[in-house]
Amino acid sequence: MNNMPYSLSEIENMLPHILKRENIAHYKNGKVYIGNRSQYPFEKSFVACHHVEDVAVAIETMITQGVGPWVAAVHALAMRADQLKDNADIIAELEQAKTRLIQTRPTNTLIGYRLEDVLGHAVTAIENGKPPAQAILHRVTAIMDEMYALYARRAHYGAQLLEDGDGILTMCFAETSFILTCAFAKAQGKNIRVYVPETRPFLQGAKLTAPSLHEIGIDVRLITDGMPSALMAEGKIQKYMTAADLITLDGHVVNKVGTFHNAISAAYHNIPYYAFAWGCDFKKPDRDSIDIEYRTPCEIKKCLGHATSLDDIGAIYPAFDITPPELVDGVITRHGVLSPHDLKDGFEQ
Amino acid sequence: MNNMPYSLSEIENMLPHILKRENIAHYKNGKVYIGNRSQYPFEKSFVACHHVEDVAVAIETMITQGVGPWVAAVHALAMRADQLKDNADIIAELEQAKTRLIQTRPTNTLIGYRLEDVLGHAVTAIENGKPPAQAILHRVTAIMDEMYALYARRAHYGAQLLEDGDGILTMCFAETSFILTCAFAKAQGKNIRVYVPETRPFLQGAKLTAPSLHEIGIDVRLITDGMPSALMAEGKIQKYMTAADLITLDGHVVNKVGTFHNAISAAYHNIPYYAFAWGCDFKKPDRDSIDIEYRTPCEIKKCLGHATSLDDIGAIYPAFDITPPELVDGVITRHGVLSPHDLKDGFEQ
Numbered sequence: 001m002n003n004m005p006y007s008l009s010e011i012e013n014m015l016p017h018i019l020k021r022e023n024i025a026h027y028k029n030g031k032v033y034i035g036n037r038s039q040y041p042f043e044k045s046f047v048a049c050h051h052v053e054d055v056a057v058a059i060e061t062m063i064t065q066g067v068g069p070w071v072a073a074v075h076a077l078a079m080r081a082d083q084l085k086d087n088a089d090i091i092a093e094l095e096q097a098k099t100r101l102i103q104t105r106p107t108n109t110l111i112g113y114r115l116e117d118v119l120g121h122a123v124t125a126i127e128n129g130k131p132p133a134q135a136i137l138h139r140v141t142a143i144m145d146e147m148y149a150l151y152a153r154r155a156h157y158g159a160q161l162l163e164d165g166d167g168i169l170t171m172c173f174a175e176t177s178f179i180l181t182c183a184f185a186k187a188q189g190k191n192i193r194v195y196v197p198e199t200r201p202f203l204q205g206a207k208l209t210a211p212s213l214h215e216i217g218i219d220v221r222l223i224t225d226g227m228p229s230a231l232m233a234e235g236k237i238q239k240y241m242t243a244a245d246l247i248t249l250d251g252h253v254v255n256k257v258g259t260f261h262n263a264i265s266a267a268y269h270n271i272p273y274y275a276f277a278w279g280c281d282f283k284k285p286d287r288d289s290i291d292i293e294y295r296t297p298c299e300i301k302k303c304l305g306h307a308t309s310l311d312d313i314g315a316i317y318p319a320f321d322i323t324p325p326e327l328v329d330g331v332i333t334r335h336g337v338l339s340p341h342d343l344k345d346g347f348e349q
Numbered sequence: 350m351n352n353m354p355y356s357l358s359e360i361e362n363m364l365p366h367i368l369k370r371e372n373i374a375h376y377k378n379g380k381v382y383i384g385n386r387s388q389y390p391f392e393k394s395f396v397a398c399h400h401v402e403d404v405a406v407a408i409e410t411m412i413t414q415g416v417g418p419w420v421a422a423v424h425a426l427a428m429r430a431d432q433l434k435d436n437a438d439i440i441a442e443l444e445q446a447k448t449r450l451i452q453t454r455p456t457n458t459l460i461g462y463r464l465e466d467v468l469g470h471a472v473t474a475i476e477n478g479k480p481p482a483q484a485i486l487h488r489v490t491a492i493m494d495e496m497y498a499l500y501a502r503r504a505h506y507g508a509q510l511l512e513d514g515d516g517i518l519t520m521c522f523a524e525t526s527f528i529l530t531c532a533f534a535k536a537q538g539k540n541i542r543v544y545v546p547e548t549r550p551f552l553q554g555a556k557l558t559a560p561s562l563h564e565i566g567i568d569v570r571l572i573t574d575g576m577p578s579a580l581m582a583e584g585k586i587q588k589y590m591t592a593a594d595l596i597t598l599d600g601h602v603v604n605k606v607g608t609f610h611n612a613i614s615a616a617y618h619n620i621p622y623y624a625f626a627w628g629c630d631f632k633k634p635d636r637d638s639i640d641i642e643y644r645t646p647c648e649i650k651k652c653l654g655h656a657t658s659l660d661d662i663g664a665i666y667p668a669f670d671i672t673p674p675e676l677v678d679g680v681i682t683r684h685g686v687l688s689p690h691d692l693k694d695g696f697e698q
Binding site for chain 1 (some may be wrong): 392546649652653662671
């Protein structure tokens with residue numbers, strides 16, 4: 001963590017409400033409180049859960065997203081451990097809770113991975129006659145400390161790419177890495193403005209990114225998803241920066257649909273595009289290994305729950321698109337900004 | 350009109366509800382009925398107007414758009430002429446009505462041009478002791494006959510560009526020229542599918558284009574404004590075709606914001622882009638002569654009247670964008686498909 005000018009608590013203070021760790025999910029007085037992203041930014045509320053089943057249903061009904069599902073799930077396991085502390089079958093019961101929580105999002109493999117990890121710490125605590133709930137919570141704190149430290153490392157490299165006076169285009173909600181990048185650039189005295197496409201159909205740009213940046217004092221302009229080229233032509237945008245749901249080993253960036261649409265335009269206008277890398281999946285070597293999720297077309301015909309067109313009109317909803325490496329100027333990793341053509345050796349190791 | 354296989358009444362039958370001439374506006378039993386586009390496609394209703402002022406307010410409140418404002422205005426003048434038929438001051442009164450109707454949309458110069466034209470016919474009728482209302486309505490019919498014949502000519506050339514099996518991307522609502530192009534292609538036995546971006550913030554794609562095409566039996570897929578590149582990469586799109594609010598003499602296409610964003614992607618994927626030319630403004634020689642209208646940012650923060658973000662978030666709303674001629678493969682005119690680099694001599698003369 002060399003060259004990191006901020007402590008973890010300083011970083012926590014720089015983050016907007018929705019990204020502060022206790023607002024993702026926390027355990028208090030026997031209940032798991034999950035930050036309710038479905039009502040954000042119009043309401044900053046929590047869903048209070050008394051039982052593992054409540055947490056599972058909250059995850060299934062999209063109360064939380066991003067890292068939220070696994071953070072809520074591990075806190076549910078801590079709650080269950082507390083409820084079972086004098087029970088002889090505690091380990092079998094915790095296994096059962098884990099199984100239920102994994103079922104909530106079958107494609108989000110991180111939930112199972114994190115639950116397995118914290119359950120191991122609970123079992124060791126039980127074997128040593130120590131309280132398992134506390135062991136889980138300690139382990140969660142350690143995982144989150146590491147996660148926020150990695151966010152800060154990527155944001156440190158991200159902020160170095162930004163210059164005073166830059167207009168920055170993003171897409172969807174690039175979470176803590178991007179929000180912290182903007183916060184660091186601001187703290188360095190750089191004046192930046194972020195153009196945020198609303199990101200239809202779910203409006204993550206309008207509902208999550210724009211309010212998050214605004215809350216921490218970044219100059220924001222909300223736009224529709226068709227406007228980036230118009231703004232680039234006017235010279236308003238100098239950098240394009242997004243998250244990545246997945247980056248293949250050969251440098252293809254998979255992210256929310258619209259990311260590639262903007263990347264083509266950025267290249268046309270000679271504007272560099274940078275993607276934040278979260279992790280690396282060695283089972284995804286190239287474009288052919290990617291399955292694009294097609295979601296229900298009904299979601300395209302609604303906005304905020306209201307119909308935008310007639311029921312019987314056809315629609316199509318590819319949830320992600322793929323930006324090829326020739327349109328990517330840099331992948332922002334914990335090790336610095338790498339070329340998309342040179343990930344195999346240096347990628348997140 | 351050589352090579353036109355359809356009569357005007359056959360063309361009228363091929364059009365969807367919203368584009369049939371009597372559904373734009375008509376005069377009947379002393380009232381002007383204006384097709385209410387603000388509720389379309391959820392309701393197919395008319396606003397009935399008893400006075401010139403009612404028509405003016407309907408135009409001002411965006412009950413109609415496209416050619417609707419001038420079509421409503423000339424029918425309002427016919428209604429006023431009927432109301433005034435035994436009045437000695439009829440010409441002065443009609444001049445006053447004209448002035449009020451022109452005020453409704455100061456930037457839409459076609460309203461004044463058409464009103465001047467039909468008023469001239471009314472004055473001649475009055476001088477010859479003939480009913481001025483009928484003279485206006487006859488003139489309106491002649492203008493609209495010519496307009497629909499020109500739509501059909503452009504659509505004839507547009508349909509020739511489409512091939513069996515084509516997927517076609519459009520943007521916003523390219524009105525009769527494009528809808529008729531699809532109808533002609535279908536009548537020629539060509540199987541086509543049209544991908545329609547919803548076109549935020551006003552959703553003209555979702556509310557006008559997709560229902561219009563669906564109504565006349567064209568295979569439609571509604572998409573969000575960020576999806577065109579994802580579909581092009583999958584090989585789903587073979588042609589890109591839009592209207593143009595304005596084409597400069599040197600071939601820059603000004604159209605609804607998002608048009609240029611898609612055109613860059615079409616060029617990247619080697620997909621040809623064609624724009625329908627309506628007319629030509631010799632006062633607009635090049636890009637520098639274009640003023641892009643910036644509309645109120647409030648419209649970006651709403652969808653169907655519902656807030657998508659917080660009130661105090663900044664937003665920006667360029668209503669149009671400019672596609673340079675190097676991204677335009679053809680301009681579809683009444684004379685055929687012209688190169689955007691070769692408009693000065695052949696453009697709409």
